[in-house]
């Protein structure tokens with residue numbers, strides 16, 4: 001079997017050549033001596049390893065054949081081209097090892113290696129676009145020199161051309177001419193303010209390259225350098241080959257990881273590790289690759305991949321099967337393999353598997369009593385949604401109207417009472433309420449406890465628990481058992497939205513040790529619950545935290561717009577440090593987001609219908625269009641309003657999957673973790689967002705955080721768009737939106 005290594009030409013390949021190219025490469029992988037492949041060396045080629053192969057009657061693949069000490073040859077595939085062009089490219093290309101850092105690169109032959117290349121053509125210095133950047137300074141103004149770049153191994157001529165560019169558009173344009181993908185990416189890093197030291201570390205550019213580019217073994221090693229693997233992928237099997245060739249853009253995440261992503265996929269950590277990063281920076285991709293890697297290293301390992309809810313867990317399952325169809329997820333929690341479920345489903349599994357641990361024995365309290373105080377150990381039924389309202393109504397007289405609300409009581413219960421295992425009034429009166437917005441004196445604490453007691457008594461009588469309680473009890477069960485846990489590795493997505501009890505459950509799931517917890521989060525996307533500090537729940541990160549900054553989903557234009565939404569507020573991360581958006585960047589470009597002001601609700605529907613119709617007429621796949629609304633009520637009205645205008649769309653509810661063949665309407669909450677090619681944010685006028693009716697009903701001390709969550713919700717919604725974002729509102733725009741000029745569709 002020959003090893004196929006897909007190279008940088010893949011994504012630019014003409015779609016009509018995909019099928020034939022796949023057949024050719026599959027045949028080559030199976031037997032490189034097979035007749036009909038016509039693997040031929042090239043006369044006068046710059047690199048003696050250059051070959052062409054016959055893809056079809058008029059097209060040839062350009063390849064580099066590496067034999068080295070391996071029994072089977074490896075072929076680096078550069079692309080498929082019309083016959084004469086293929087010969088010319090094969091003659092004039094070389095796979096080289098960058099002498100500064102040992103990274104393999106494909107270079108055109110009339111260019112020399114680093115530091116002596118012919119100049120790349122820099123575009124003329126351009127003025128920055130007025131709306132996007134405030135005051136732009138060039139890299140030269142910021143006192144960078146060509147040497148700074150060549151020290152990293154970046155081509156001198158390419159660096160020279162970058163020094164005077166002004167504005168991110170010019171830099172993004174220019175980066176497309178980079179001699180290697182990692183060089184383009186590193187240039188953008190420098191431009192967005194990352195230090196040269198951080199860049200060196202990120203791309204692992206430090207190794208002195210004692211490599212000989214003419215030696216095939218050295219070259220194969222250089223192709224495996226993490227920076228080289230941004231554009232060279234070692235293909236493992238036929239399924240991966242087919243997916244990569246037939247849908248190169250869609251499957252890029254499976255094979256071309258950023259060196260940082262790759263590092264977090266493969267490294268071991270002596271305890272919990274936290275990866276943060278803006279929306280679309282590939283946190284989920286890292287989790288999926290890491291789960292597969294841990295599974296490969298030890299098929300007996302019990303790996304749990306979990307997230308906020310069932311919808312997102314189902315998406316993880318689907319993505320894992322795309323990444324590696326050979327993986328069959330574990331059927332049961334605690335079994336070897338990768339078990340994927342939402343956190344609440346995990347709590348449910350623990351409670352049903354350890355039913356005997358719930359009630360206690362020999363006079364000792366069981367987990368239920370430890371968490372809730374003495375009561376029946378019946379916990380599987382679910383407490384009804386009005387229970388807090390009823391308890392507050394009947395027993396909250398001492399609280400005053402501000403605190404006598406289900407939302408305040410529920411969050412007090414979830415953030416203070418349950419995680420501290422408070423079961424008596426005395427304990428509650430003494431409990432530390434760190435991190436709560438509203439302060440309570442003794443009388444008020446007593447009044448709060450009156451309601452909590454009533455809430456618990458009613459649930460005990462019905463034999464029910466809520467989801468927070470289920471997680472807290474499940475965590476307690478696991479702590480009581482005190483064994484090797486039910487998992488060796490727990491990987492968590494969307495951790496910013498997990499409540500204390502859920503985090504405590506995940507902590508208890510894995511016995512403390514190497515690679516026990518790997519937590520992905522983005523505090524800017526917290527749209528539920530209260531701010532969380534992991535250390536309070538025995539998840540000690542102590543220096544094991546990193547941030548991803550390159551956005552793979554969103555264009556630079558949409559990213560800037562979305563970051564504008566965040567710019568009005570200060571955020572803290574899960575270790576209580578300021579959360580920054582510095583260095584967030586995208587290498588993709590697209591149209592500017594389009595805010596559109598409607599004169600009325602009817603006009604707003606007309607605009608949305610018109611926008612969607614235009615996209616459908618332009619053959620955009622219907623299900624890749626997302627219409628995101630602030631509330632469920634608006635989501636339910638939209639299909640009818642657009643249906644009346646001849647544009648059928650479907651409302652996708654909490655736990656339902658979206659139908660194919662129709663644009664999808666969903667709440668901004670439901671859109672968490674998803675992505676669409678085109679997005680319309682509907683109903684984001686000043687009257688609708690932030691939802692003041694909801695914020696004003698909260699106690700004064702909780703309002704700032706609720707407003708923050710509204711801001712985050714808009715950020716989540718705006719970052720669902722891959723390519724195009726339209727923002728529609730009737731009347732004035734929401735104050736949370738960035739200031740921008742509004743324009744109606746043509």
Ligand SMILES: Nc1ncnc2c1ncn2[C@@H]1O[C@H](COP(=O)(O)OP(=O)(O)OP(=O)(O)O)[C@@H](O)[C@H]1O
Pocket residue numbers: 252253254256257258261277278279280281282283284285286522525551552553672673674675719
């Ligand atoms: N190395 C990569 N190459 C190509 N595409 C990538 C890569 N990493 C991530 N992507 C793509 O970027 C998009 C966002 O990735 P992902 O969902 O993992 O990001 P995220 O950080 O979890 O986002 P969010 O926080 O918004 O849920 C996806 O379409 C994914 O396939």
